Amino acid sequence: MGKKTVNVEPETPFHTFTVEQVAEHYQTSILEGLSSEEAAKRLQTYGHNELEGDGGVKWYKVLWRQVANVLVCVLLIATALAFATKDVAEGSVILFVIVTNAIIGFYQEFNAEQTMEALRNMSSPTAHVIRDEARVTIPNNQAVPGDIMIFEDGDVVGADCRLFEVFNLETDEALLTGESLPVQKNLNVIQQADEALGDRLNMAFSSTTVVKGRAKGIVTSTGMKTQIGQIATSLMNVDANEKTPLQKRLDKMAYCVFLAAIILVVVVFGVHKFQYSNEVAIYAISVSIAIIPEGLVAVVTLTMAFGVRRMADVKAIVRRLSSLESLGAVTNICSDKTGTLTQSKMxxxxxxxxxxxxxxxxxxxxxxxxxxxxxxxxxxxxxxxxxxxxxxxxxxxxxxxxxxxxxxxxxxxxxxxxxxxxxxxxxxxxxxxxxxxxxxxxxxxxxxxxxxxxxxxxxxxxxxxxxxxxxxxxxxxxxxxxxxxxxxxxxxxxxxxxxxxxxxxxxxxxxxxxxxxxxxxxxxxxxxxxxxxxxxxxxxxxxxxxxxxxxxxxxxxxxxxxxxxxxxxxxxxxxxxxxxxDPPRAESRPAVLQCYEAGIRVHMLTGDHPSTAAAIAKEVAIIPEDVPVLNNPLIMTAAQFDAMADDDVDRLVELPRVVARCSPNTKVKMIAALHRRNLFATMTGDGVNDSPSLKAANVGIAMGQSGSDVAKQASDIVLTDDNFATIVKAIAEGRRMFANIQKFIQHLMSANVAEIVVLIIGLAFKDPAGHAVFPMSAVEILFLNMITSSPPAMGLGLEPPSESNMREPPRSAKQGLFSFEVVMDTFIYGLAMGMLSFANYSIVLFGFNHGKMGIGCNNEWSEDCEGIFRARATSYTCMTLLILVHAVNCRALRETGWTINNLKTLEHNKMLWLSIVIGAFLVFPVVYIPGFNHSVFKHSPISYEWGLVIAALLIFILFAEFYKFVKRRVMKPLHLEANGQLEMDRMRTYMTDASNQDSVIDDDRTVKEHK
The missing domain is CATH 3.40.1110.10 (Calcium-transporting ATPase, cytoplasmic domain N)
Structure with missing residues (x-):
């Protein structure tokens, strides 16, 4: 591949200037730096310190993602079939639903992407500058020419700088020059204006990495004026569109749904002996539409965006969405001491x-x-x-x-x-x-x-x-x-x-x-x-x-x-x-105790002396206060831990809770030991040498204030306050989000199962012409899926954490969204709702209208079709209210949802509460507006049938409560009974028995159980 010739010569050869000349050129002071007011003015003049055209949110890509998915493809096929069968009303409604879903999804995802882009920028390389005579940390894109920039070992240089203070500074400039060896810098003035970049030893260039030492420099160029800007490239090139594990699972679910839709279409045609007619085609369309959760994409997008924002609110910036999903599976936290568990005010x-x-x-x-x-x-x-x-x-x-x-x-x-x-x-x-x-x-x-x-x-x-x-x-x-x-x-x-x-x-x-x-x-x-x-x-x-x-x-x-x-x-x-x-943070001890309640174990890896580390560990409850430091298997030095072979580490009943005099390699070894026990670990770090352990951990967490840029780039999450308690909050948020995704998927899929039950059983009822009679029309199904079911599902995605959120064991890392209990609930609730809805349809049609059926009742109203239209309206009304009521059931897998206290908590989730209320009121215009009901929804107003609907609601609520009661009695409890005191007692027992344990591995979460 040929080399591209690019002019990289800056407008002003600052490497030929003395430090005093550069300072005079930009009217700055190397001691005091710029004032905040002057920096703000220069930001307006020079613009943000960022490269143009290096990604960002593209609206057309977001819009394409709303259309290019399996669920929408099935709906487009249904639209085409509807128009082909000359059912213009139904085809128009389906097309309207597709367009509406795309608009809503585009709006939500575009806003979410912009929010996430802003948050990612917050965790991108920061700059340490002197302003108002004090060292401050600013987003790198706010650095301006004339700033006094400070960089140390592990930092990414934020802008082109003329150096004026250097101590053993070496930088990696391979990105610019291709030179693999670090370049040692000095302060000598260079005479030649056209000196090669690699020989400009008094300059530091944007996006290069400090390998060794430290320095100060005057910012000479920012943004596209830098050397890296002139060759139009960027150090960081992350694929923001890479799918997360959750998105991959949902894609698999979409293909399964698509396959199920095809099977159901074949079943419909099979019942009609594969004789094509418009009636059969429309019924097949209705069945395929019923199984597709049309609002799923929009609901997932909203939930993920809300999760990212919630994480930002608790001062944790999500750099990779996959980490947000992984937090709920964390079993062990490996944390630094200084600044994380302590105040870093030494x-x-x-x-x-x-x-x-x-x-x-x-x-x-x-x-x-x-x-x-x-x-x-x-x-x-x-x-x-x-x-x-x-x-x-x-x-x-x-x-x-x-x-x-x-x-x-x-x-x-x-x-x-x-x-x-x-x-x-x-x-x-x-x-x-x-x-x-x-x-x-x-x-x-x-x-x-x-x-x-x-x-x-x-x-x-x-x-x-x-x-x-x-x-x-x-x-x-x-x-x-x-x-x-x-x-x-x-x-x-x-x-x-x-x-x-x-x-x-x-x-x-x-x-x-x-x-x-x-x-x-x-x-x-x-x-x-x-x-x-x-x-x-x-x-x-x-x-x-x-x-x-x-x-x-x-x-x-x-x-x-x-x-x-x-x-x-x-x-x-x-x-x-x-x-x-360095006194511990006041919130560290409660956070560690909360980890014990959540089944999470905390390890402190620090460079301090073992006695110092143990003293702080006792203060923050990582180890009991009354245990000795010497000969304590829970406290090791890095030398002791590193000297152990992997087999010896695996024979330990429990890995040490405190590792003192810790080195970066020790952190990597600890992560590897946890992984061999099939545990899910998060690791904190701030230095450039912490990058290997941050990458090796399931979730790497970098410090936003004290962390180097290299550590931030290697991490999944960046803490803006360097606080251990924030890690615990992030884990709680990860658990909340995963639980909520399970809730709304269960809600959406239960509704789909219920609709399929009604439609498949409905195949048994045929009119005098031999065509199946729709228990629900295609427009009713779309309305149920998009208008009735999706808003409560969005509300479930915004549910606050349950009281037991941090009193449940970490979920298995291999556990997907569809656990056995979730799948079982989906089908049982779906069958119950479908049977009740179909029962009402049958009672109205055969009990009150003596089974009277006309011909063509799937397309238009007539006197002979009134019974079918009333039965269809009853079935639709019943299904609507059952779906809304089921949203309350889905708030918890096993706890009752219908106590006064639980119903009061609905006021904390206005989205869910309003979606239930508005969804219930929407039944009336849909059922009672003349013309609109007959022509579009294919049903008629109801009167006495309301008694059947209310009876079905009461039966379903009683059934759901009885079902949950049985689950509470039969299934293993979800919440842990452990607490901080129990964990302390367990550690004391382990220490007492450690000398007698030899090589037996009996820890409740170690190798024996997981293998």
Whole structure:
């Protein structure tokens, strides 16, 4: 395939500009960014930052979908046959129904598609920019030239940018250049205006991915002006028309219905000995129409659109419709801790230094106001009552050096806002953990801006990576005299076990002592650190370790790009521990307990220390509060879990509820273990490394606020509030939607079964000419299916969740819409309604009119046909009211629908209530308007026959209640009796017996049962 030549040269070669020239060109500040007002003006000037013609909602495609389906095809065939048999009235009505259905379906689906498109845009790549001197997250399409954009590892660059701050930035530009290797960026000005894209190292381009590091840049081009816009392509190209499992099931149902319609047509002609006549053809049309749920497409569309909107209301953006259907089958939730179960408002509250002991820090939030008190070492497990206040800016050299590391090995920024509404408040930019350390440094009088102004200069940064779980920076300290440059220092922070492995000595006061001094001294030292860390972690604190060392660079070595990380992260000096508290969200514990009631188990996978993870897990009820952390089979480290072979994992009675020090690979292994037990799992994630587990999970859920763009693209659902409780709400909504789809399908198909019963039995009654007499006309059937049955079905699709919605076990992932109970109900209710309607038809015709039949009563009224027309009206009226009454039955599979309390709940579903009332009133004009009744519907007004209709209604209600009573007695209960306390007791029992369980798998939802 030949290459297409495209001009990708931008109008202005910003790569040849200095940063100051670009900032002046767009009248922006690299420190303060644009104001909100200026950004709004530029959005009007430059337009939205999006590509033109990359999809969107096409009205003609939506309209085509209303016509191109099996159900409509059958109706079109029926229309053609009606006109062919010169039944113009019936053919016109069927054609009117087709057109009306298409218009309604088009309106609903087009609005639904537009809503879903808007919601998908909400979950598309976001941009981190500085506006009003604060870091904010905006939809990427609202970025404008002059914005100061920030991007980090895993982000998709939102616009073309001229870089002005770079730390180990590497981007994947294969989309633009075809170069498979990441490109390392720098800030050097490029002289050639026509430099190749791959060599413009001071630019970051829209839709490329940050592979490593972080950077800031000035947005130079947006939308179609970007390089990616100029070659008219997009990074994301998802087939929005891909059918979901539900739609595929409905397609299969449509083919089954079509096959059944053909069989019934053959039956009709067979009864008439395959002798063609207009009468036989019309009857065959009527039977085929009766079995088709004409309103099904519109009802499904409405229900799905309502489900997506409801999910958006609870702050969950659905990126793939299939996930909305899958949520009802979730059996296990694997969740992060920080920001999901907790508030992600971290505050440093404790410190520990060798020799100096513990320190207590006061103050909350981003406001750098608080005191630091030295408490000393614990005595008999308790801290001394007397505390010593450490004055701001004072303390031992050890204390000051440690806080210096906390301040400088840190990319977070703390500043007062200039926004009119929050003027003077403190705001922070950066990772929550780093913000907590930065606030601590401010409290100690060692704020990063102050240290930088004193002469500390950042030389190189080795960012945090999930594989090493630590971060290092190289700084040059201020010069002590004008003749000699300042010394170089490496500052490090990270997970304790990863930092300790890099340390060869520790600071005790103002003295550095070797860890390796005597035999066994490292073991003793590490045991001491472990004890102190455990004391902090047991209080629910996340523990970070700080270290440093003096660095002597080799002559000629490039300190920015020429350093090896392994060499840098060696020979470190241990300084101390910092305990950071991230309080659980108030709604997390109730949400976890609600999961237990719903038969869902919660697993917490976190990078924290096991004691910290266990402490938070106890607070939010993931594990019992009174269980030990050590030797607890429900609590494992990633190292323990990853070291187990798959067979060993499968022999576990229960998978761990808490996995600490978790890595991305551990998450993938947990999902695989759940799948081997035939469990249905959802996984949360926010980083680029979480993408494999998000894709492997049945439902991947990304964090909308803290999540990277790569994670969002790999996910099925995006949480706009990063809240665990939102996951539970989403599952509840998924269950509600699936249950409602079952309700309205049962309602629609029951009505179709009832109509078929009437029509097939009606084949036994023939007029003197030997033609079958219609118990119901084709127009009556269409009216029942479209006007009478469809609105209540739509109402059932909007039903609020039942009281037992989250007290029922998760449905099997393999369970389709047509469970045994739903199919059984459909036929039993359909048979009951059909028999009652036909019984009324027979009583009127043979009981009150002595079976008098004229010839041609299927086409036009005559005196001889009055009995048939009255019987037909009675049958139609009875069927109409039975269908409306049946909507109340369908609100619950087994619970009674006719108690006062249940009927009162109808007021919460106005659509259902109004459809029943209006549907009942529509009987009167249809039956009693002169001419309209005889010519179109082929029936006559009724009088005493109302007694039969009311009797049939009462019989059906009594039958339905008796049937549900029998089901409640005979069938297994739908709801679970488990609750939070029972689940806690079960876990305690498991832990007690775990040592005796060996390899027996007796968990009620594990391998034994499912295999």
């Amino acid at each position: 505050v440093a509250v404790r410190m520990w230094f060798p020799q100096e002991g513990f320190f207590r820090v006061t103050g909350t939030g981003f406001t750098p106001e608080g005191e630091i008190y030295r408490q000393g070492e614990m005595v008999a497990g308790e801290l001394p009552a007397q505390e010593e206040l450490v004055a701001n800016g004072s303390g031992s050299d050890h204390f000051l050096r440690t806080l210096q590391v906390a301040s400088l090995c840190n990319m977070a920024e703390l500043r007062r806002t200039l926004h009119p509404e929050t003027h003077g408040d403190w705001a922070a930019i950066g990772d929550p953990t780093e913000i907590a350390l930065q606030v601590l440094a401010h409290k100690a009088g060692l704020a990063k801006p102050d240290l930088l102004s004193q002469g500390f200069q950042l030389i190189a940064e080795f960012p945090f990576d999930s594989s090493v779980k630590r971060m290092s920076v190289l700084y040059q300290s201020p010069s002590t005299n004008s003749s000699a440059p300042g010394a170089h220092y490496i500052f490090m922070k990270g997970a304790t076990e990863r930092v300790l492995g890099c340390c060869v000595s520790y600071r005790a006061g103002d003295v550095e002592r070797s860890i390796e001094g005597e035999k066994g001294s490292r073991i003793i030292f590490e045991k001491t650190i472990e004890e102190k860390m455990t004391l902090l972690a047991e209080r629910g604190l996340r523990v970070l370790t700080l270290a440093y060392r003096k660095f002597d660079p080799q002559p000629g070595v490039d300190l920015v790009h020429g350093l090896d990380r392994e060499e840098v992260d060696s020979n470190m000096v241990f300084l101390g521990l910092v305990g950071i508290y």
